[in-house]
Amino acid sequence: MTLYDADGRPLSVGARLGGGGEGSVYVLGREHVVKVYVQGVTASRVEKLVTLARIGDSAIRSVAAWPVALAYDAQRHPVGFVMPRLVGGAPIASAANPQARKRAFPQAGWGWLAHVGRNLAVSFEALHDAGVVIGDVNESNIVVASDARVRFIDVDSFQVSSGGVRYACDVGTPTYQPPELQGMAFLGAVRTPNHDRFGLAVLVFQLLCMGRHPWAGRYAGKDELSFEAGDVIARLPYAYGAQAGPAGFAPPADGVRMRWFPERIVELFERAFAKGANVERPSENEWAGALDRFEATLVRCPAASTHEFPEAMGACPWCSLERAGFLYFIAPTHAVARETLDIAEVERRLEEIPPPLQMPMPVATSDAIARGEPLAPRLVLQRRLWYGEVAASSAAALSATHWLAMGQVDLIGLALVAVLILTRPSIGPVRAQRIARLRAAEAAFGDAASEWRRVASGADIERKRADLRAMLDAYKGLPAKFQAERQALERDRVRLQMDAFLESALLADARIWRIGRTTRAVLRAYGIETAKDVDAQLHAVAIPGIKTSKRDALAKWVRNLKREFVFDPSKPIDSGTLDALARREQHERSTLERHLRGGPIALAREAADAQARLEPLRTTLAQAAKAVAQARADCAMLARW
Numbered sequence: 049m050t051l052y053d054a055d056g057r058p059l060s061v062g063a064r065l066g067g068g069g070e071g072s073v074y075v076l077g078r079e080h081v082v083k084v085y086v087q088g089v090t091a092s093r094v095e096k097l098v099t100l101a102r103i104g105d106s107a108i109r110s111v112a113a114w115p116v117a118l119a120y121d122a123q124r125h126p127v128g129f130v131m132p133r134l135v136g137g138a139p140i141a142s143a144a145n146p147q148a149r150k151r152a153f154p155q156a157g158w159g160w161l162a163h164v165g166r167n168l169a170v171s172f173e174a175l176h177d178a179g180v181v182i183g184d185v186n187e188s189n190i191v192v193a194s195d196a197r198v199r200f201i202d203v204d205s206f207q208v209s210s211g212g213v214r215y216a217c218d219v220g221t222p223t224y225q226p227p228e229l230q231g232m233a234f235l236g237a238v239r240t241p242n243h244d245r246f247g248l249a250v251l252v253f254q255l256l257c258m259g260r261h262p263w264a265g266r267y268a269g270k271d272e273l274s275f276e277a278g279d280v281i282a283r284l285p286y287a288y289g290a291q292a293g294p295a296g297f298a299p300p301a302d303g304v305r306m307r308w309f310p311e312r313i314v315e316l317f318e319r320a321f322a323k324g325a326n327v328e329r330p331s332e333n334e335w336a337g338a339l340d341r342f343e344a345t346l347v348r349c350p351a352a353s354t355h356e357f358p359e360a361m362g363a364c365p366w367c368s369l370e371r372a373g374f375l376y377f378i379a380p381t382h383a384v385a386r387e388t389l390d391i392a393e394v395e396r397r398l399e400e401i402p403p404p405l406q407m408p409m410p411v412a413t414s415d416a417i418a419r420g421e422p423l424a425p426r427l428v429l430q431r432r433l434w435y436g437e438v439a440a441s442s443a444a445a446l447s448a449t450h451w452l453a454m455g456q457v458d459l460i461g462l463a464l465v466a467v468l469i470l471t472r473p474s475i476g477p478v479r480a481q482r483i484a485r486l487r488a489a490e491a492a493f494g495d496a497a498s499e500w501r502r503v504a505s506g507a508d509i510e511r512k513r514a515d516l517r518a519m520l521d522a523y524k525g526l527p528a529k530f531q532a533e534r535q536a537l538e539r540d541r542v543r544l545q546m547d548a549f550l551e552s553a554l555l556a557d558a559r560i561w562r563i564g565r566t567t568r569a570v571l572r573a574y575g576i577e578t579a580k581d582v583d584a585q586l587h588a589v590a591i592p593g594i595k596t597s598k599r600d601a602l603a604k605w606v607r608n609l610k611r612e613f614v615f616d617p618s619k620p621i622d623s624g625t626l627d628a629l630a631r632r633e634q635h636e637r638s639t640l641e642r643h644l645r646g647g648p649i650a651l652a653r654e655a656a657d658a659q660a661r662l663e664p665l666r667t668t669l670a671q672a673a674k675a676v677a678q679a680r681a682d683c684a685m686l687a688r689w
Contacts, residue, residue: 111171112200137191145259166339173332183217185247222278230282245329249320261573268296274593397648416677420685486679493672550580
């Protein structure tokens with residue numbers, strides 16, 4: 049193929065690097081490539097390419113493979129454009145998705161991914177500052193280098209304006225478009241930086257959440273939705289957000305959780321994925337600042353150099369996921385220097401802890417004797433006067449019966465009773481107060497007695513001693529346990545090789561009938577990235593829009609791969625599998641050693657504290673028993689009144 053520049057000079061076109069339905073990209077010297085369109089270039093496209101080349105300044109060219117000139121055929125017709133050649137990068141999907149990342153960026157950790165997200169936000173800002181709107185944000189038009197630098201490709205689709213003329217972005221990938229644009233035709237549509245910021249947030253989410261899409265969740269509803277067409281984005285809240293639960297939407301059971309992130313990043317995701325015509329999404333500066341701060345909080349796991357996590361979490365979440373079978377990073381085992389645990393010393397310390405005291409309760413409430421508190425003299429006098437009035441009134445009533453009619457006597461009697469009831473001095477408040485004191489005293493004695501029984505029995509000490517002895521037995525059995533697991537791996541080498549073979553088959557590299565680029569992206573959004581994922585997970589994952597025909601095509605692809613597999617008996621067990629086993633052994637060993645080094649010392653201290661605790665408890669019990677006896681006697685004094 050012979051192409052020419054604007055001055056008619058021939059261009060040195062080399063090998064084809066790749067391409068798609070729109071055109072192909074060829075090598076052009078050491079520093080450039082040329083994109084040649086399959087179909088003719090329209091006048092409007094030529095104008096757009098000329099505009100792109102003209103506005104391309106140093107800021108834009110630092111973040112994008114920007115057009116620098118047009119390429120012509122022998123008849124002087126524009127057929128494509130020249131742009132810088134990007135060497136050594138990989139699509140951002142290869143950074144976000146775990147299996148592809150293990151190939152493209154094997155040493156990457158969570159901090160590196162956060163830094164890619166930060167650089168991505170800065171790159172978005174550079175384009176927006178120049179008046180450029182990306183429009184078709186997606187995972188295949190961004191390239192990442194090993195140093196976390198980000199570059200855009202396929203920029204001829206971007207929306208640009210010049211001289212009052214807007215050159216639209218006529219395409220869009222639904223899974224990266226905001227809710228307000230779902231279902232619309234993109235041809236001629238006006239896009240804004242706020243629309244782009246939705247796609248930016250999706251890409252940041254995928255980088256931090258191991259390739260998962262923010263809407264790739266578990267939906268309990270019965271609606272017919274298509275993930276590929278963007279229905280889930282248009283009609284459901286995002287799966288990890290505050291509104292997902294009431295809508296019957298939930299994140300997948302495995303993987304990253306929002307609680308791992310600082311509140312600032314969680315809040316940015318909530319704002320970015322909110323619905324509404326006037327939603328103002330987080331700016332590029334907000335994302336860059338938040339990701340810088342997040343990266344600064346990360347610490348490295350002592351067991352694996354690529355395991356990074358916020359220091360505030362305390363424990364490495366990646367190790368926990370790895371023990372559950374989810375390997376998101378290549379994690380070579382570190383040899384951790386440690387002292388050898390002295391098993392005999394641990395056993396000696398456990399035996400030195402004194403046996404349970406088993407001391408009986410030293411006192412009971414019946415042991416204490418108390419004299420009840422009498423009523424106040426004033427209340428006693430009032431009660432006695434009242435009784436006198438009752439006697440006098442009764443005598444007067446009896447004498448009146450000699451000369452009054454029976455009906456009059458009844459009326460006088462009723463009136464007398466009413467007056468006496470109303471004027472009787474009450475001891476109700478005193479009674480209530482003394483009963484309350486009795487109940488409080490009995491409760492205090494019960495608490496003290498329970499504490500005595502707990503401490504004196506030594507049950508807590510014996511339970512903890514038994515736990516430590518079980519840990520010591522487990523520690524002694526670690527070598528045999530993991531030797532048995534290694535032998536099991538040796539016996540299972542055929543399956544392990546098959547798994548490794550299927551894991552090496554990426555959906556992104558395969559040619560599968562009915563499974564196009566968009567469907568592959570949807571599958572990756574749900575954590576299905578390899579043939580092994582298809583074989584192990586697809587049947588259990590409900591993906592809106594992935595119908596039976598596509599599932600059948602994927603299953604056929606896996607069956608064909610299995611038929612191609614050939615076991616190699618000379619091939620050793622995959623080092624990653626052995627590393628994972630070694631890390632699990634190291635984790636169990638270090639956990640047991642931590643407990644066994646400090647546990648016996650702490651338990652001996654606790655046993656001594658229990659012994660010292662009994663004498664104060666004896667005093668507390670005696671005082672509590674005396675208080676109960678006093679309260680009972682005080683209540684008994686009220687019986688005579």
